[in-house]
Amino acid sequence: MSASSLDTLFAASIMICLVLSSMIGVFTVIQPLLDAPSSDWKRTDLRLAEYLLSDEGSPSDWGEEINKTLIKFGLARRDAQRPYVLSIDKVTRLNAANRDHIDPLEAFEALNIADKPFQIVIRPLFNVTVNDVSITEGESEVTYRFKISTTRFNLPVAAQIKCYAIIGDQIVECSSSTSESGVGEIELSLTKSLSGTALLVIFAKVEPNVLSYTVYPFIHNSEGSPNEAGSYASLSPLNYTLRAYLKDPSNRILYAKVLTYNYQFNLTMIENASSTQTFLVPRILDKSVMILVGTGLDADSSEYFAEWVSYPQVPLRFGLNFTGKHHLTNAYSSRFLVTINSATYECEVIFGG
Amino acid sequence: MHRCRQGQIRVLEAFLAVIVVFGALLLSRPIYASYDDSADQEILYSIGMNALMHLDQDGDLGRLISQRNWTEISSRLSILLPIGFSYNLTVYDEELNILNDSPIFSGDLNAKSIVSIQYVIVDRESLNLYIVRLQLAWVK
Numbered sequence: 435m436s437a438s439s440l441d442t443l444f445a446a447s448i449m450i451c452l453v454l455s456s457m458i459g460v461f462t463v464i465q466p467l468l469d470a471p472s473s474d475w476k477r478t479d480l481r482l483a484e485y486l487l488s489d490e491g492s493p494s495d496w497g498e499e500i501n502k503t504l505i506k507f508g509l510a511r512r513d514a515q516r517p518y519v520l521s522i523d524k525v526t527r528l529n530a531a532n533r534d535h536i537d538p539l540e541a542f543e544a545l546n547i548a549d550k551p552f553q554i555v556i557r558p559l560f561n562v563t564v565n566d567v568s569i570t571e572g573e574s575e576v577t578y579r580f581k582i583s584t585t586r587f588n589l590p591v592a593a594q595i596k597c598y599a600i601i602g603d604q605i606v607e608c609s610s611s612t613s614e615s616g617v618g619e620i621e622l623s624l625t626k627s628l629s630g631t632a633l634l635v636i637f638a639k640v641e642p643n644v645l646s647y648t649v650y651p652f653i654h655n656s657e658g659s660p661n662e663a664g665s666y667a668s669l670s671p672l673n674y675t676l677r678a679y680l681k682d683p684s685n686r687i688l689y690a691k692v693l694t695y696n697y698q699f700n701l702t703m704i705e706n707a708s709s710t711q712t713f714l715v716p717r718i719l720d721k722s723v724m725i726l727v728g729t730g731l732d733a734d735s736s737e738y739f740a741e742w743v744s745y746p747q748v749p750l751r752f753g754l755n756f757t758g759k760h761h762l763t764n765a766y767s768s769r770f771l772v773t774i775n776s777a778t779y780e781c782e783v784i785f786g787g
Numbered sequence: 788m789h790r791c792r793q794g795q796i797r798v799l800e801a802f803l804a805v806i807v808v809f810g811a812l813l814l815s816r817p818i819y820a821s822y823d824d825s826a827d828q829e830i831l832y833s834i835g836m837n838a839l840m841h842l843d844q845d846g847d848l849g850r851l852i853s854q855r856n857w858t859e860i861s862s863r864l865s866i867l868l869p870i871g872f873s874y875n876l877t878v879y880d881e882e883l884n885i886l887n888d889s890p891i892f893s894g895d896l897n898a899k900s901i902v903s904i905q906y907v908i909v910d911r912e913s914l915n916l917y918i919v920r921l922q923l924a925w926v927k
Contacts, residue, residue: 441794449801453808460812476826480833518837559866587870640866641859642844769834769869771841778841778867 476766482550483768483783488517491544497523498673500534507544509554518772520781522746523672525556525774529747533670533677538753551786553753556772558646559780560586560593562638566652567619575623576655582610582618584638584646590616593638593646596695599624601632601654602729602738603689605698612638629655630737635725637695643721645695645777649742661739667711669728669743676701676713676726678741683708685739687728692745695722715745721776723748746774756784827900827925835874835904835923838867849910852878852886852917861891864921873898873926879918886917898924 491508493499509528511521527536542551567579584593595610599622612618624632632654638646651660666685667678678687690701690713697720705712715726724745732739756765765786772781842848842863851860860876868874873894878886901924909916 438794438797442797445794445798445801449805453805456809457812474826477829480826480830484833516840518840586866589870591866642842642847642863642867644866768830771837771867773841773844778844780869 479766479785480768482547482785483770484517486545486552486554486783487520487770487772487781490514490521491524497521497525497527500527500672504536504540504544506546507541516773518770518781520772520774522775525746525748525750526672528554528556528752529750530752531668531670531743532672532747533668533679534672541753551754553751553756553782553784555749555751555782555784556774556779557749559644559771559778560584560591560638560640560646562593562636562646562648564634564636564648564650571626572623574627575625577621577623578634578652579619579621580634580650582612582620582636582638584612584616584618584640590614591640592616593640595620596637596639597622598635598693598698599632600635600691600727600729600740601630602628602731604628605691607698624654626655628738630732630735631660631740632738633727633740633742635693635727635742637693637722637725639695639722643773643776643778645722645779647723647725647744649725649744651740656737663741666730666732666739667728667741669726669741671715671724671726671743671745671747674715674717675704676715676728676743676745678711678713678728680709680711682733684733686730687711687741688730690726690728692716692718693725693727694718694720696720701726719776723775723777748774748779753784754786756786828902831900831902831923831925832904834869834872835902835921836906838864839904839906839919839921841867843906843908846911848919849908849915849917850912852908852919853910853913853915855886855888857887857889857891861893864891865893868893868923871926873924875922877920877922879920881916881918883918894924894926896922896924898926900924 488510489508490510490512492506493502494512496502496504509520509524511519526532563583565581567581570577584591592614593612597608597620599606601624606622608620610618610620631651634650636648653660667680670677692699692715697718699716701713703713726745727742729738729740765784767782767784770781772779873896875896876891880886901922904921906919
């Protein structure tokens, strides 16, 4: 065989290998896109998402009544006058942290559509973050200064701020705002007669009724760090009732409060069993998320502990996790503004293929 | 020397063939099929209408228009719409005269898919009727 023939054969072999490997590479990359849902499919998923947020489901009170079997899945409030007004209890039961949460499989079956996995994400439209700036000790009280930031996808948001600092039965409140750069400062003083874990509850509000919140635990008048969430009791709200499941019957909740943007009330205890305590939550007409706080004395250290939960329990993520590239390209996400307890949240409904 | 040149020419031929094959692959329609999305308009419409409905909660939009508070309308709309959208809002009276003397907009509307959403509102105090037109597009 001549040298040029060998040369040609060699070059051709390399080219064929290159072409084949490139074709495999290209098709591996574009295959999920080729399998992506068609326009009709997207339209159907949009309608399904709208239906899910506009229908109250069956039974219509499946959110409040935990003993009733879910037949049809829908999140709308029973007496809603407008679309996308969701039931506070139906939403709360989507959160896995709630004791009475529903299983995603139960919801898939109740959607009554075969092979239609979905995920629901409900979150505030913007985020609130807090950092402590300084602590000044006086004779009878300690003064704290905190820096508050309100952002949306790292872009600043100017918001009105309402803060509560709670330790034991003491509650201190103040109002402030964040500037156009999304930054603000607050100052609060707590008495030195109490010590232990204190909670700083911050509500941020942007018109029209867009609410966000954060809860920042800090140690007051003591050494160490604040108690971890759930270390004394796990709080579970539903049907305007707060149940506290105690980790140790000797560490009981002594004071329970509900906080909203404009109001704060003490909660009335209606049941005091050895391992659970039950409180009534008032139906506050404030356009705000409710933060339910329980405080008590640690039997060993005689310092205050604090537990909290939001009602509705948002942010939340419910349903299937869409992670793989085939899942992601076959999934269609619809975004809605929804109203829960008169406050506006962002809801993303993702349907898989 | 002549044979060596022949080999080089064949390598060049093979390269040309590769370019032709890849060109055909890249220009073939299936790759672009997923981007040809006729449902875009419907999705944009749904997002825009949803935002307008929330903007008009408790009759706030009619009140803000009566007050000619265009800055507040713009800031409220910006928080209600998702990031990555550009919009232009125009307010008309019942004789279709434009009321907003300053533009209420964010971003550039020069996109492939633009929707126009009409929304009719009445101010609950003055009982004036307004027509709001929201043009919405994805930012390019």
